[in-house]
Amino acid sequence: MMEGTGFLPAILVIVSSGTFIINYVIAIIKGHIDVIFPYISDTGTTPPESCIFGLMTSITAMAGVATMYARYKFIERLIERTGGARPMLNKIALGFGLLSCLGMNIVATFQETVETYVHDAGALLFFVTGVVYIVLQTWISWQAFPYGSTRAVCRTRSLISCVAVLALFPTVICAILVGKSDDIRWKGDEKNYGFHLASAVCEWTVAFSFIFYFFTYIREFTLFTMTVKAELVEQN
Template sequence: MSLEGICVLPIVLVTLSTGTFVINYVVAVLQGHVDVIFPYISDSGTNPPESCIFGLMASITAMTGVATIYARYKLIEKLTERRTLVRPLVNQIALGIGLLSCLGICIVGTFQETVLRYVHDVGAGLHFVMAVLYMIMQTYISYRTQYGPSKALCCTRAIITSVACLALIPTIVCAILVKSQQVIWTGNEKEYGLHLASAVCEWVVAFSLVFYFLTYVHDFKLFTLTVKTELVEYN
């Protein structure tokens, strides 16, 4: 793979995101802290040592997400300098929504559900809802600009976004209906079906976001960002 432009940003983001999910899941299962079959993502980052790994990787992922989202914002800003394909306000709102999603990741990684569950749940809701809204807005922007992404790539983003939207609703609704706060389930509990549906859909939303950012690799090959330093001398 050719690493032109700054496509390393979404590649690192996708790698970190996937690593955060998979590594914590494997460690938590090996420690006997969660079910093998679709625990909540947060459940795999509840107890040490996986909670320490989860908090660290979630923070690094959030910072990388901020950098990627800002780079995407600057790309669209540059593309729309001469032709108003997308209103600047739309691009700015997308940036704000994306940054709120990253804030949600930080909250989830910092406040474990067994310590401050309500704060943790607010962070999780903020992340997933804002992430899906961000995908919707960026899919709209992709169709409006059509600068580098082919029509097939735009359609791919639309499909991924649709899957995330459909999975988000049962994720939230079923999670609200589940009153039990247990982490390990036997499968005989009354609310197990709701828990399983919510957990499966949560993983679908999470990996939809991962695959969505993977489509940025194509875009980010087309441009670079530079930092300009100016020294102001005072008399």
């Protein structure tokens, strides 16, 4: 049995990875996408996978909000007891994390082929603020060290953050160079296929960087619990 609040990041990791993998497999079986590195959104464009993509992405966003808030409260209590990390940095990180979850909800609600510009804006919000979030959390981990996280965890988070940052730029830049395309099936001889492939590979890299990053939360979350306290307001 998992102790503390370790189930929160565990659920987030399972649901998010399931969202990517399940939709990819279904889209391949149905013949809706190419096998070699489609965009993540391409795997959730056509029914029935579009329905699963929207549902699981929304659940992932909710799990992300819960996990990020729990992390915020953990760091807040850690700061009270040990100092180290800055309270304002903890609040800023939470803000960026919640924005990334909002971007994820926009991606789930506005499909790529229906509302392209809104979908792309949501994806940009999700990826950019998500990367900023994990960079800030890595900074917080090092500030709070040796409390909360081990040196190995801090180094792992630093590595994942570096990979995400390096992959983010070609994801966005190459996607802009590709431009808008009504066809999600790429044959390989198109003019901008190289940009598409680079953007898609880097997009998957950033996405799984998030998954591996939240995986590092699981052991840490077993060290604390959270309770909800309800208080009745006296009315005259």
